Structures are given as structure tokens and as C-alpha cells.
Amino acid sequence: MRLLLVEDDALLCDSLSRQLEAAGFSVDAIGTASGARHLAAREDYRVVVLDLGLPDGNGLELLRDWRRQGVAWPVMILTARDEWQDKVSGLKAGADDYLAKPFQVEELVARLHALIRRSEGRVDSRLVVGGFALDEYRQSLTAPDGETHTLTGTEFRLLRCLMSRPGQIFSKDQLLEQVYSLDHSPSENAIEAYIRRLRKRVGQDTIVTRRGQGYAFHAPD
Incomplete structure (x- = not known):
């Protein structure tokens, strides 16, 4: 954020x-x-x-x-x-x-x-999408099967951005802007690396790639 x-x-x-x-x-x-x-x-x-x-x-x-x-x-x-x-x-x-x-x-x-x-029009302190629950205070993710994953700061910010608007496509530039401050100058490769890490937590099909456009969080209700 x-x-x-x-x-x-x-x-x-x-x-x-x-x-x-x-x-x-x-x-x-x-x-x-x-x-x-x-x-x-x-x-x-x-x-x-x-x-x-x-x-x-x-x-x-x-x-x-x-x-x-x-x-x-x-x-x-x-x-x-x-x-x-x-x-x-x-x-x-x-x-x-x-x-x-x-x-x-x-x-x-x-x-x-x-x-x-x-x-964002919600009241729950957790961000819940398709059975995934992101805890903003513990910076952790609970999967539909009940397993909880502790996230790094960058993983948390990236996943929160994607989950805050499920189905919306975020370009790499948009994700870089939300995940990193102006004091940092990471390359687009950093986003790709973190997407790969997050897919190990949420599944390959939950974070979808739109070639030439970016990424979106998609989880069935």
C-alpha cells in the first residue's frame, strides 16, 4: 500500500x-x-x-x-x-x-x-477473496485449506494490491508503484520473481498473467 x-x-x-x-x-x-x-x-x-x-x-x-x-x-x-x-x-x-x-x-x-x-467499501480487518484471507496486521495469508503463510513485507504489499481489486489487471509499472517507494528503483524482473514466489502460496492459476498487460488475482468464490 x-x-x-x-x-x-x-x-x-x-x-x-x-x-x-x-x-x-x-x-x-x-x-x-x-x-x-x-x-x-x-x-x-x-x-x-x-x-x-x-x-x-x-x-x-x-x-x-x-x-x-x-x-x-x-x-x-x-x-x-x-x-x-x-x-x-x-x-x-x-x-x-x-x-x-x-x-x-x-x-x-x-x-x-x-x-x-x-x-475500499469493506468492514473486515482481513482482506478476503475466494477463500483466501490476508491479515493486514500479521502480514499473513490463510489459504482455503486453512494453511497460514507468513509473508515478507514485499510479498504482503504485492499480494494486497492484487487482492484489493480481484480480477483487475495490474501492469508491472502499477505494481512497482504500489509495492516500492521512490527511494527504491527495482526492475520489472523483481515483480516477476515475487509473482513466482506468491504462486507457490496461492497456486499457479490464482494469479493469472495477461500477456503484454500484467497480472490479476482470480480466485473462485
């Missing part, structure tokens, strides 16, 4: 990036409003964590601009401001949730998963 983290505190940003990546997110981190605008204009994110106090602008104005432009990603506001008026202003500007500093990373991760679930 691709996540945009907009936070100008370098130490907090670095710490959060590492912990969010450990929780299964692919994180692009930026510390300015202008940088966030640039990334949002050319990248595809599943969720955004947005600090309000940025050195070159107000996070609320950035959020309002995104919503006026039709950007629909769920946005979690992360800020030191804890007055109820600030929360109301953030929600009116288009935020989906609000978390005041200091906070526990476990709560942030749980709230982010909840936002993504709602944006």
Missing part, C-alpha cells in the same frame, strides 16, 4: 517511515507543502498522513486544494494541535481522521487500516 507521509520534523519523519514500512506500507516521505503537491500530482497513493504545521504552508490549505481538485485519497491529519476547533476545521477541510501528537504508532496504523478499509 502506497502511503504519502507529509511531516517536517526530520527525526519523527524518519522514525515513522521505518515503522510504517514495517507495518506493510510503502512510504514516500516529504517535509514541505510544495513537495507534497508535486508528489500528489504524479503518484498514486492509498492514504496520506498530513502534518498541519509545514515550513512553507498550512496543511489545511494543502488539503483543501487536493479536495477541490478531486483528490479522494483518505487523509489522516497528524498534528500537535489538540483543540476541538482545530479538529473540526480539519474535518471540514476534507480530512478523514485526526490524531494529535504525541501518539502511539500502533494507534496510527490501526486508524490508517480503518481508513483504507472504508475507502
